[in-house]
Amino acid sequence: MNNIRTIIFLLLLLFSGTVKAQHPAPPKYEYRAVWLTVIENLDWPKSVACTPQDAENQKRELAAMLDTLQAMKVNTVLLQTRVRGDLIYPSAIEPFSHLFTGVVGQSPGYDPLAFAIEECHKRGMQLHAWIVTMPLGKDEHIALMGNKALPRHRRSLCSHYDGAWYMEPGNPATSDYIVAIVKEIVEKYDVDGIHLDYVRYPDKNKGYPDAALYRKYGKGLSLDSWRRSNITRIVKNVYACVKELKPWVRVSCATLGKYNHLTRYSSLGWDAYNVGFQEAQQWVRDGIVDMILPMLYFNGNNSYPFVLDWQENACGRHIIPGIGAYRLLPEYGGWEQQEIMRQLCTSRSAGVAGTAMFRSAHLTSCAYDIYTTIYRTPALVPPMDWYGTKPDAPCALSVNPVMAGVELCWESVKGKDGEPAVRYNVYGAAGDSIDVSNPENLLAGMLDATSFVWYRSKSETLSFAVTAVDAYGVESEPVTAMLKQRTNKR
Numbered sequence: 001m002n003n004i005r006t007i008i009f010l011l012l013l014l015f016s017g018t019v020k021a022q023h024p025a026p027p028k029y030e031y032r033a034v035w036l037t038v039i040e041n042l043d044w045p046k047s048v049a050c051t052p053q054d055a056e057n058q059k060r061e062l063a064a065m066l067d068t069l070q071a072m073k074v075n076t077v078l079l080q081t082r083v084r085g086d087l088i089y090p091s092a093i094e095p096f097s098h099l100f101t102g103v104v105g106q107s108p109g110y111d112p113l114a115f116a117i118e119e120c121h122k123r124g125m126q127l128h129a130w131i132v133t134m135p136l137g138k139d140e141h142i143a144l145m146g147n148k149a150l151p152r153h154r155r156s157l158c159s160h161y162d163g164a165w166y167m168e169p170g171n172p173a174t175s176d177y178i179v180a181i182v183k184e185i186v187e188k189y190d191v192d193g194i195h196l197d198y199v200r201y202p203d204k205n206k207g208y209p210d211a212a213l214y215r216k217y218g219k220g221l222s223l224d225s226w227r228r229s230n231i232t233r234i235v236k237n238v239y240a241c242v243k244e245l246k247p248w249v250r251v252s253c254a255t256l257g258k259y260n261h262l263t264r265y266s267s268l269g270w271d272a273y274n275v276g277f278q279e280a281q282q283w284v285r286d287g288i289v290d291m292i293l294p295m296l297y298f299n300g301n302n303s304y305p306f307v308l309d310w311q312e313n314a315c316g317r318h319i320i321p322g323i324g325a326y327r328l329l330p331e332y333g334g335w336e337q338q339e340i341m342r343q344l345c346t347s348r349s350a351g352v353a354g355t356a357m358f359r360s361a362h363l364t365s366c367a368y369d370i371y372t373t374i375y376r377t378p379a380l381v382p383p384m385d386w387y388g389t390k391p392d393a394p395c396a397l398s399v400n401p402v403m404a405g406v407e408l409c410w411e412s413v414k415g416k417d418g419e420p421a422v423r424y425n426v427y428g429a430a431g432d433s434i435d436v437s438n439p440e441n442l443l444a445g446m447l448d449a450t451s452f453v454w455y456r457s458k459s460e461t462l463s464f465a466v467t468a469v470d471a472y473g474v475e476s477e478p479v480t481a482m483l484k485q486r487t488n489k490r
Contacts, residue, residue, distance in 0.1 A: 162204070191249060318353035392413050
């Protein structure tokens with residue numbers, strides 16, 4: 001079956017004469033994610049905050065970015081939260097990043113992570129805390145951080161290699177340290193996900209200095225197998241920590257784009273299993289991740305067959321290919337826009353759970369038209385239905401005309417004990433029936449309120465539906481209502 005599916009998929013690529021012909025119907029559930037970077041002030045913040053006014057400018061800057069992403073129908077923001085051994089929130093473990101004030105350890109006068117979560121949730125978007133796991137920065141960055149740098153006070157957790165510092169996966173205590181950061185975030189903040197990036201060994205690791213740790217902890221494994229077990233330990237322990245605290249919080253990992261060599265396609269010496277020591281397809285088989293984001297910043301046969309390989313080994317978990325919007329820039333390859341559009345369409349045709357674009361500024365500046373063409377209807381974040389069960393449906397839905405449109409009201413649904421309150425999706429269509437499986441009918445998603453006003457209809461008959469959504473993204477059955485509006489006929 002997998003071979004037939006692969007052949008059909010590649011034939012679609014071969015014979016798709018126009019991008020328009022490749023467009024599959026937009027699904028109702030689909031991650032539309034974007035990496036929003038903080039490092040080097042690439043995406044946000046663009047300037048440091050030396051005064052309260054500067055801090056307000058940083059907030060307005062982020063709000064404007066999120067408005068643009070919302071207009072593009074992005075529903076998931078991966079916000080860089082741990083940068084290089086420093087954080088964008090006040091922490092008992094690591095210092096505040098200098099990227100907000102220009103001074104290591106100094107707060108800008110507000111909590112950027114808390115602010116970003118609030119602003120994303122206002123717009124019906126998820127926020128996942130993006131944790132740069134292993135890299136601690138080059139020598140210059142460690143010098144800038146001074147005594148606050150991790151190698152200065154926890155040297156045993158760190159390795160120095162090729163002019164840079166890394167957390168040492170071979171030391172079992174490294175896993176405990178990463179888990180402590182994750183625990184702090186999940187306990188303090190209403191994040192929707194924890195996203196582990198660079199949870200791997202350095203990309204060019206020949207001569208990496210872990211021989212002494214291998215002798216101590218290798219226990220008869222080959223060096224490669226031992227390294228893979230070290231990375232897996234970190235992922236497994238983070239997952240266990242998150243699920244113990246808040247099982248609805250999604251845990252994801254960014255991996256190198258190709259898992260391993262395929263029968264007909266080589267990974268060209270650049271894959272997760274052999275280079276990064278990420279046995280990520282085993283992670284999904286073992287159920288220790290909810291989402292995998294393979295960074296497939298390649299084109300042609302260096303991309304499409306590997307998308308299929310990830311999806312065919314997903315084991316029911318979510319695969320979200322990372323697509324390189326930055327490759328549109330001349331200095332990064334100067335791809336034609338059609339290549340990005342083709343990757344978005346073919347990823348959807350492969351049945352993956354969505355896509356993630358790297359990075360925010362490149363998506364909004366280079367790929368805006370591409371993205372809004374492909375993602376022309378709203379989409380909901382796919383549910384983690386391996387955890388959640390359907391919540392109760394709302395009841396007592398009333399629909400009443402108001403001055404500028406139609407007002408819907410319904411009774412609240414009680415959430416499960418210990419879980420966040422349910423949210424609500426609202427659907428509407430002309431006519432005397434409503435199809436809640438059609439994303440074109442989605443008027444609003446992930447509402448906190450139990451009322452909604454719709455301003456956009458002149459139809460004589462309108463049908464509406466409201467569903468409840470639990471913290472896992474699982475949706476209830478709909479409650480429906482209809483409104484017949486008077487028309488003035490001459």
